[in-house]
Each structure stands twice: as structure tokens, then as C-alpha cells.
Amino acid sequence: MNMEQHLAARLNHIAPFHVMELMKMAAELETDGRHLIHMGIGEPDFTAPPPVLEAAAKALTDGRLQYTSALGLPALRAAISDHYAQQFGVTVPASRIIVTAGASAALLLACAALVDVGKEVLMPDPCYPCNRHFVVAFEGKPKLIASGPEHRFQLSDDMVREHWGAHTGGVLLASPSNPTGTSIAQSELAKIIASVRERQGFTIVDEIYQGLTYDGKPSTALSLDDDVVVINSFSKYFNMTGWRLGWLVVPERIVPAVEKLAQNLFICPSAIAQHAALACFAPETLAIYEARKAAFQRRRDYIVPALRELGFNIPVTPDGAFYVYADCSHLTKDADAFAKQVLREAGVVIVPGQDFGPATAQSYVRLSYANSLENLQEAVVRLKQFLHDQG
Template identity: 75%
Template sequence: MNPVLASRLANIAPFHVMELAKMATELERQGRSIIHMGIGEPDFTAAPLVIEAAIRAMQDGRLQYTAATGIPALREAISEHYRRVYGLTVPASRIVITAGASAALLLACAALVEPGSEVLMPDPSYPCNRHFVAAFEGRAKLVPSGPAQRFQLSEAMVREHWSPATRGVLLASPSNPTGTSIAHDELARIVDAVREKQGFTIVDEIYQGLSYDGAPFSALSLGDDVIVINSFSKYFNMTGWRLGWLVLPEQLVPQVEKLAQNLFICASSVAQHAGVACFEPASIALFEERKAEFRRRRDYIVPALRELGFRVPVTPDGAFYVYADCTPLADDADRLTRDMLSEAGVVLVPGLDFGPATAHSYIRVSYATAYEKLEEAVARLHRYFGERK
């Protein structure tokens, strides 16, 4: 006898990015050469000092549970990082270490999302964000956002779509899938509008370290009531270590700590001890070199995509994604990406995961792979499109 499944599962859609990844793995098993430009995972790995710190932690036996909020050394290191990079005073007491940004978003939604309430977010946006809301029986209200808004929400859009059921907004800057950021003044206006409604503002900043144009800023500069998510996965190249953090208003920390104690106990102790080494000067220098390489890749792939016939209406200013309009080349993004995989051996992903507004007309390109592989992918796609004519 099969158990009766929870009705909330109907609100959780499958992740098409992973489906394409499985198709690519099967083709590789058959001997095909596949270039992966689908999943958003840096091709770099953890910095040497981080690996050394992990080894020391294991050798020293520092493998026990930590406090649910994380080890003091890591919380202090992150606090100092905000002071050094952004000129912000963020007390360590407001920082909660989490099992990746996913756990941070889960905890934030657990604390703030009521059953039946709405959370505004742009369409397109990272699919898991709306599923975190759905997991607590809220509803993500996707607001279509095009190139004119840099695929982001604006103050006007927030005011227009706020309803009596709305509890807050969930933003990402820079964004997955678009690689675009919200301008500082526009974000400030959004925060003010949400404050007027007595709602919450959550800003996912996991790609903030990979901002290429203009001076870096964090939404934390807009007030102590803004909730920020961050991660060691992208800028710090530690995807599989499952380590992130959450910056909260002081009064929310005990409530989130209570949730973390029950849902996670703590983030990986080894990952936490290793993470402290991310903030050593030698590690930061390495991450900055890698950031420069990501920017070099962006500056290659954007014009290359345009030459292939894709429209790139907004040049991405962060992360390692390009959101490209494929309508000049095909009328269905899903079919096109499957064809490019099977015929050219290049993994790109359709807009299906990121919201209905761009589901069939856009593809997401990840340039988190070696420059030489990007060049080979472009060459393959030139041949593919040439043969279709």
C-alpha cells in the first residue's frame, strides 16, 4: 500500500536543469563529448588554504556538532568581510551559519511565510525560491519582468502587485538565471515600499561577490530590517561543502536559531572550520583572480551568442549566466536545447524552470566552465546552426 502524499507536493515542479544534466550524462556514457553550460557550478574548487583548514579540523578531531548559529570564528570572519568589502558594520550576532544558501532560504521562509500568504518575486527567477515559499504553504506571486526592468522587480511593480495577502518580497541580485543586478537606488525604493506595507524583504546575494560592473554594495546598507542570504558556493567555489549564511534583524535571530536547532542541528562542522580560511588574504586574492576570469568569459560569450543569432537584450553584470532570447532561431526553447544537446553536444537550459513569462523564448547559458570549452561550444553551435539552414 502506497502512502498518501502531502498535497503540497503538487506545488513543487521538477527541475528541468537536472533533467538535461541526466540526458547529458547518458550521452557521455555512450562515448559522446559533451560541453556543460547548464548547471551553475564553478569549474574552480576550494582554495588551498580552505582545503588545508579542513584537513586540520579533521586531524584535530573538531568534528562535533556546533551551535546552530555556527562557530564564532566564522561569524566574526563574515562580519569583518562586510566591513572590509562594503564598509558596513554587521555584528556577528546577526549572522547565522547555514547548510548552504538553500538552508538559509528555507529558514527564512519557515520564519516568515504564513499558509496562504503571497511573496512577490520576478519572473524569471530561480525556481527553488518559489518552492521554498510553497514548502510552507505560501504562494510565490511571479511578476513578469522583461529587459526594460533588467528582469528584476521595481518599486512600481511591487506597489502594483502588492495585495492584502502579500507578506513580502524575495529578490536576487545578481540574479540566477539572468546575471543582472538591481540598481542600488531602485533597491532602496523597493525596500521603502515594502516597509510601508510592513512586509519583509529577503535579498539573495549569493552572487554578490561576482559583480563585475560598478562599486560593490549589499542590501544590508539599506537598513537592519533587510534579510540577506549568502553562500560559500559561488564566489568562494565551495558548492559541495554546503555552507552559507543568513543576516537577520537581531530580534529574528533567536527564532531562526530555534528553527535551525530543530531542522538542521548545525551546518557541517568541517565546512565551517574550513570556511574561516576563505577570508585569509591569500584566499581572497585567488578568488579575485577567478572573478576576473569569469568576467573575461562573460566578455567573450555575450558577443559570441549575439553572433550566433541569439538576442542578449541585457548584458549581465554579475554571476556567470547569460539570459538569451532564442526566438530569432527557434520557436521553442525546450526543443532547441534538447536539439543542441543531441546534435552539437552542448548543454544549455531552457527558460522552463525560471517562470512562465520566458519559458519558451529564452535559454540560460552558464559560463562557469573553462574558456577553451566556451570557444569549442561556440564552434559547435556555429556548425549546428549552419547545418540547419
């Protein structure tokens, strides 16, 4: 019997991650000796700073590698709680914080706990593709709502009210967002949360880029409502992508349900990563992160006007994360083909909009500035020559 006959039907609703296919193409070119400048994957070029590495080494030496609680190390949960108080002035009890195996695990747990079979979850188009696939994995129905530059590529309260139906269960937002680098204003987010609460739904807010906010002070949805569910990560601001560590904040009443799920699905997050992450919150480590954040901002302030000068239309200046979402519709009718041509001919890795939703699939590309300023400058030189050659 053909093994494909045993695959679950839900797989038909989960699309391939096209960014990864482009990365395979890039890897093949590099194997052939091509020098590429990577502006594709959203991964900081900075790695974990010395205090974090030292904490990891000490955990190894001391043999602190056993299973932890499914909720995470008590000391780490307390440190995250203190971080919310010190950085955002928000009281978030450690008892509401669940340490997870990356933000992906946090989103899986949130969807497992909240998404009923057949229930719709509203989210903006464009958005991070895995978010809608997490919903599908638990047999919910992601409902993408076209959210253009006039809305900063985010959902508004009016959109939520307009699209909420009898089968809607909640909303899944990201602020700042991947792929757009834009945030939802706190005033608008407060309205959305209130509207969802009024309809007895759930609000999940992905805040994994929260620490990388440049135009104003970073904020959190947790300051608006105790019922909101928030996802965060050690990958982006804390530069620990491969360590696979994140956290989830949930209302107190559903902690036991999420703990039960975490026990069964993950046992616990990585012990060594948790011990290392304790060092993230030391004053000297936070100073390193803030210096790196300033470097990201300098890169943004260079690359956005440089791309505009090349002819890319960037209708919304990103205020966070490390992405530029650029309209290339006057340069090409097919963003996917354009990205592949830029890769082959200019040696610059960018990604097309097709992963992020149908509304911008053919007309936008995403560029990551999680690379050195020198490399970004070289990328601009290469793109300028490429566009000149195209006539």
C-alpha cells in the same frame, strides 16, 4: 493502500527541476562516449583553493568534527562580519549572522520564519525556481511578476506597489540573479525596501552571487536597511559548492526565532566545512578569489558578443554571476526542444527557460560560462556549426 495517497498536497505545487532532467540526458550521452561542453549547471569550474583545503585537512587531523552551535562557529560568524566591514563598509554584527547548511538552508529558514500560510510573496519572472518552491513548502503563495529586459529582468518599486495586495507578505529578490546575471540598482532596491516596510512586509534578498559582480563595486542590501533579510553562500564566489555552507543575516529581534528553527531542522551546519571556510577570508585566499573573478569576467566578455554574433538576442548584458540569458525566439518556437537538440547534435549543454517561470519559458535559454575559456570557444564553434546545419 497506495503510498501516493499519503503524499502532502503541497507537492502538487512544486514542479520538477527540469535542469536536472537535462543533466540526466547529458550523463547518458557521456556514458555512451560523447564529449560534451557543459554550459548548463551553475557551478564554478574552480574548486576550493589550497588554503581552504589545508584548513579542512587540519580540522580533520585535530578532530574538530563535533556539532557546533546551531548559529555556527563564533569565529566564522565574526569573520563574515569583518568581511562585510572590509569589503562593503557595512557594520553587520556577528550576532545577526547565522551560518547555514548552504544558501538553500538559509532560504528555508527565512521562509519558515517569515512566510505565513496563504500569504503571497512577490518575485520576478524569471527567477531561480527553488526560491518559489521554498515559499510553497511553507504553504505560502509565490506571485511571479513578469519582469522583462526593460526592467533588467528584476522587480521595480512600481511593480511591487502595483502588485501588493491584502494577502501579500513580502518580496523575495536576487541580485545578481540566476538565471539572468543581472542586478538591481541600489537606488531601486532602496525604494523597494522602503515600500515593503511601509506595508509592514518583509524583504528577502538572495546575494549568493554578490562577490561575482563585474561592472562596478559589489554592494549589499544590508547597507540600505537593518530590517532586510540577506542570504549568501560559500558556493559561488568562494567556490565551495559541495561543501554545503552559507549564511543568513536577519534583524537582531528575530535571531532567537531562527535559532530555534535551525536547532530543530538542521542541528548545525557541517563542522569541517565551517572550519575550512575560516580560511576563505585570509588575504592570500581572497587574492585567489579575485583572480578567479577576473577570469569569470574575461569569459563573460568573450561569450556575450560571441553569442550575439551567432544570432542569439541578449537584450541585457549580465553584470554578475556567470549566466547569459538569451532570447532564442527567432531560432525556435520551443526553447526546451531547442536545448535538447543542441545537446544531442552539438554536444553543448544549455538549459531552457521553463524552470525559471512562464514569462520566458518558451523563448529563452540560459547559458553558464562557469567553464574554461577554451571550452567556451569550442562551444561557440559547435553552436555555429549546429545553427548553420539548421539552415
